Amino acid sequence: xxxxxxxxxxxxxxxxxDDADAFKQLYERYWFRMYSLALNKLxxxxxxxxxxxxxxxxxxxxxxxxxxxxxxxxxxxxxxNLIVDxxxxxxxxxxxxEHLRFYLPSDSATTTMAVQYDxxxxxxxxxxxxxxxxxRQVFIMSRFEQLTIPEIAEQLELSDKxxxxxxxxxxxxxxxNLRNFAxxxxxxxxx
Numbered sequence: 001x002x003x004x005x006x007x008x009x010x011x012x013x014x015x016x017x018d019d020a021d022a023f024k025q026l027y028e029r030y031w032f033r034m035y036s037l038a039l040n041k042l043x044x045x046x047x048x049x050x051x052x053x054x055x056x057x058x059x060x061x062x063x064x065x066x067x068x069x070x071x072x073x074x075x076x077x078x079x080x081n082l083i084v085d086x087x088x089x090x091x092x093x094x095x096x097x098e099h100l101r102f103y104l105p106s107d108s109a110t111t112t113m114a115v116q117y118d119x120x121x122x123x124x125x126x127x128x129x130x131x132x133x134x135x136r137q138v139f140i141m142s143r144f145e146q147l148t149i150p151e152i153a154e155q156l157e158l159s160d161k162x163x164x165x166x167x168x169x170x171x172x173x174x175x176x177n178l179r180n181f182a183x184x185x186x187x188x189x190x191x
Contacts, residue, residue: 008071015063023063026071027056033072034079041083041155051082087140120178127177131170138163139170 003011003025014022034055038048055078059066068074128136137156141147147155153163 012068012071015059016066018063023056023060026059030072030075031056034075037076037079038083042086047086051079051086055079055082084137087137123178124174127174130177131173135166135170135173138166139174142167 003021006014006022006025008026008029011022011026015026031052035048035052038051039045042048042051055075058078059075066074128139131139134156138152141152141155142149149160149163149167152158153160156163
């Protein structure tokens with residue numbers, strides 16, 4: 001039997017029956033698309049590869065329990081969920097540090113500056129945890145990932161107005177809660 005000629009629905013049916021060749025064909029059809037989607041969203045090859053691999057590993061592990069009507073839509077949505085989880089778990093702190101370090105003056109090796117920087121970082125981290133999840137996500141995408149409002153709206157499948165609302169909400173909250181930090185770094189974050 002030539003698996004290349006089978007429709008997706010037939011391959012999914014065979015997958016549920018433990019057909020490794022059907023899984024292999026689905027993998028060959030969709031792995032690069034999923035990898036490309038992850039790479040486009042995260043701009044990191046190794047992470048995109050890891051998430052695409054994780055997606056298919058989960059597909060194989062959960063093959064008996066899954067009710068899939070459209071494999072492409074299922075894989076795309078599952079990958080989006082993996083990307084969001086990855087961002088939540090790994091990128092937030094990394095981006096905070098990268099961007100705050102970038103705006104830290106090069107001659108700031110003094111203890112005072114280091115302490116101020118550390119205090120600001122922890123205050124920002126704490127303040128962000130008090131924001132609603134979607135508002136926090138919009139702020140991080142805007143300020144740390146440098147995405148535009150239309151790019152954020154597309155990724156989160158929201159309107160530009162909704163993104164503007166969340167961003168305004170985050171900025172107002174951070175201005176209020178970080179008002180004790182009068183520094184150039186704070187200006188970058190809340191303007």
